[in-house]
Each structure stands twice: as C-alpha cells, then as structure tokens.
Amino acid sequence: MNQPFNAAVWLVDRHIENGDGERVAVICGDQIHSYQDIQRLVVATAASLRSIGVRPEERVAMAMLDSVEFIATFLGAMRIGAVPVAMNPLLPGRDLAVITADARARVAVVSAPQSDRIAELSAGAPELEQVIVAGPAEAATDHPGVAANVMSWPSLLANADGAGARADTPYRTWLESPGFWLCTSGSTGQPKLAIHRHGDIKVTCDTYARTVLNVSGDDRFFSVGPMFHAYGLGNSLTFPFSVGATTILEPTRPPTPALVADIVTTHRPTLFFCIPTFYAALNAADLADATFTSVRAGVSAAEPLPAETFERFKQRFGITILDGIGSTELLHIYLSNAPGATKPGTSGVPVAGYEVKVVDEHGAEQPPDEPGELLARGDSMTTGYWCRTDINRATFDGAWMHTGDLYSVDAEGFHTYLGRVDDMLRVGGEWVSPAEVEGVLIEHNSVLEAAVVGEQDERSVLRPVAYVIPIDGHDGASSAGPLGEELTAYCRDRLAGYKRPKRYEIVSELPKTATGKIQRFKLRS
DSSP states (O other): OOOBOOHHIIIIIHHHHTTOTTSEEEEETTEEEEHHHHHHHHHHHHHHHHHTTOOTTOEEEEEOOSSHHHHHHHHHHHHTTOEEEEOOTTSOHHHHHHHHHHHTOSEEEEEGGGGGGHHHHHHHOTTOOEEEEESOGGGGOOOTTOSSEEEEHHHHHHGGGGSGGGGGOOOOOBTTSEEEEEEOOOTTSSOOEEEEEHHHHHHHIIIIIIIISOOOTTOEEEESSOTTSHHHHIIIIIHHHHHTOEEEEOOOSSOOHHHHHHHHHHHOOSEEEEOHHHHHHHHHSOOOTTTTTTOSEEEEOSSOOOHHHHHHHHHHHOOOEEEEEEOTTTSSEEEEOBTTBOOTTSOBEEOTTEEEEEEOTTSOBOOTTOOEEEEEEETTOOSEETTOHHHHHHHEETTEEEEEEEEEEOTTSOEEEEEEGGGOEEETTEEEOHHHHHHHHHTSTTEEEEEEEEEEOTTSOEEEEEEEEEOTTOOOOSTTSHHHHHHHHHHHTTSOGGGSOSEEEEOSOOOBOTTSOBOHHHHHO
C-alpha cells in the first residue's frame, strides 16, 4: 500500500496542525491572509469543485493572474485529486483554447481581468462545460453566446456549504499520483504540457529551496516571475508554503521597475526572484540605492544572467544574484550558483539531488571547457509530455533529459551557457555562440538587451545579426546609426571577425515568452 501524500495537505494543513495557523501566509496588495485563512479557502474551493462534478485526475484549466484565488484553485484541485493545468493568462483566448482542448478540461477558472478571453476560450474548447471567473460577482456577467456555463467565484464557493461530509476530506493520493500540469514556455514554438506528480513539489522544496536558499519560516518571498510558470510556482507558492513562510503576490502584468521597487520597500522581502532582463531594467531605472536592503539573496533564472548585469546590480544595490538554470520539465532550478560559491557569467554547479553532464553528439561526456549538450536528471522530472510521443522519445533517455541547451563546464565544475543547441551558428567553418556575442554587447554602456541570430547574406553565407535594445535616450535606428557604428567598433576589439555581427537592428523590444526567454525563432523568421 502506498503511503498517503497530498501536496496540498503537506503545503497547508500541517502548519495548522503544528500550531502555526496564525502565521502570515500571503500578502496581496492590502490583503493579508494567515495559513488558517488559506486552509479554509482551499477546503472551500476543493468542496466547490467537487460539487460541480470535478472528479479525480480530471484537468482544471487555469488562466489566472497571481492571486489568492490562484492558490485556492491550484491547491483545491490537487486536494480532491484533480489536476490543475496552469496556463499563461496573458495569452489570447484562442491560444488558451488550444491548451484547454489539448488537456480535455471540462472546467476552467479565469481571472476577472482576463474575462474578455472567455468567448474565444469557449469556442475553441468544445469539451469545456464550466467557466469560473475569479473576482467579483459582476465579472461573470455579460458573456452572451458562450456555450459553456459562466459562474462567478462567489457563486462557486457558495456550493461548498452543500458539499456534505466529504468537503473536508482530501482525496487519497501518494507521491506518484498525478498532481498538476505546466505549459512549457514555448521559446521554440507551440507549448507542450509537462505532467508532474504530487511528490515533485516536495523534491524541489527539499533540494533547491533548502540546500541553496536555506529557506525558513522567517523568510518573505517576492517573485517578479508569475506563478503559472514553474519558476514562479516554486518562488511564490511551494517554497514559502513548504516552511510556513510569507509570500508577497502582485497580479499586475507586466510589472514595472517602479512598482517592484515600491513592493520591495513596503513589504521588505528577504528573497527576491527575477529574470535577467528585468534585473537589467532595474539597473537602468531611477531607483534608490537602498531599495533592496531587506533582501538577503536575489535569484535569477529563465535566461543566462550576463556578468555585467550581475556586477552592476551588486555594485549598486549590494545584492549578490544567484543565477541558475531550471526547466518546466524538472520543475525548478537544478544547476545554480550558491551563497559563497558564485562565479558571474555561469549557471553554477548541480543542485544537491540532481545530476548533469555535458555530452557530444555521440553521447560521450566532454572534457572541461569543451561545448556540448547539457543532460540532466533528478527526482522532480516530469513523467513526460501529454500526447507528444515523438517528442517524448527524443527528449527523454531513461532517467536523463536532453535539455537542448549548449554548455561547457570548467575545471571547478561551473557550467557556462552557450545557447540552444539549434541556436549555434556555423560561420566560415567555425561555431559561434549567440550567448557569447550577446554577453559582449551587453557590456556596452548604451545597451540594455541584445539577441543574436543567424542571417544569410547576399551570397547565402550565414552571418550573425544582432537585435539590440538601447538604454533610454540613445538614438540609432540601424547599423548606419550612431549606436550601430559604436557597436561595430566596440566588437572589433573584443570578438574574432567571424563572431562579429554583420548587421545591427536597433529595436524597442525583443520577442519573449512570458518568463523572459527570447524567442529567437521569431527573430530568424
């Protein structure tokens, strides 16, 4: 007989059982919720989902902003053995419909500010029967022509009273039970659904959260990255709840540096989670140097953190950023820098509980400083992608996962990101790493962000092309502009000829996923 384990119970109920029910669990705007408050809401949501017919292992689609309702829906579904499917709430309704239909969800929960997507969501997901709008009752009105029934959040919770004796009884799950699905970020195209178990949450809490961050109940967590993604889910929900700590939520998307600074100075988090592009934006913003004095560690993931961004942030705000790499498939960070063991410009070393290796095209491990594909394994790894047989067979090799990331590892065991395997450029018979060229460009004091892709010239020869976002106030519209000329001269002294961008495009933004990963396939097209 399997030992019972329900992640929702482990994250919430045991704190009440331990006498910590009055501890602050969530701060969201001017609302403060204790663990006792969260337990009541999770139990009510679980009972209400049961009352409208949600059964164990059925999927519940979620297009939700960071909020207490997100926590209640995610944990409430898991409490009854159902499977929450977290989606990017900023996607158009038609894209949400594709994911919802793929998951064959009969019930979806949508945050009130995203309710304008309900018509397209319903039209494109024919098996969808019930849409719940998380917000005030009036947000569920005015949806004519929608095939699915639309219900308000208050109306949903009203069903809890009639749920009977089973309302407070968690479904009997165990570590291996189906837990939740997450969408891959879609940096290379259509998102896939990664399947995770109840036990995967505990693994990431026992590994990265404890061994790298040394989290405790006294910590206050604030993540710029949203909860629908694996990175933000750990930062804002599972990590703080694993130790009875406080999470600070902000639903505004996208947030601004000024908003983030205001939250940090008001609520004084001890752990701050962000992505490289936003760290660069904070460096460039007009903020007080004392903004982050409460923070004991900053964390970065999603894209490699340039050494220049690391140094600027540390010099200005006095905070060491722990850069690492994680994935939806492994649920959180598995390769990371750590307090007292940090090497700027690298993704660090394997997190305790995970293994990685850098291999050549034949699967043989590479010697130090030789590039190859990064393979990773650990107990939090997904059981696979939903209905993606060919991709599963190409991605997973026994216990190992092909990450698709190109890395080298130095003699000290620190890993340096060189780009995606399919992003590498073959120029004049030599390999060029976009990440290396981008790292040089970002060091220029007029460059905020950069992305490098390959483009064939008039002779069909592949050449690097750089898309550059300048720091505010710097002009230049193309390679012929002032910034393009500056960068041409700048790279001449820092990069070999074949690595230098042939052309510069000065842009105001780069195409990215919701988690900050640059979608280079869009630049190439």
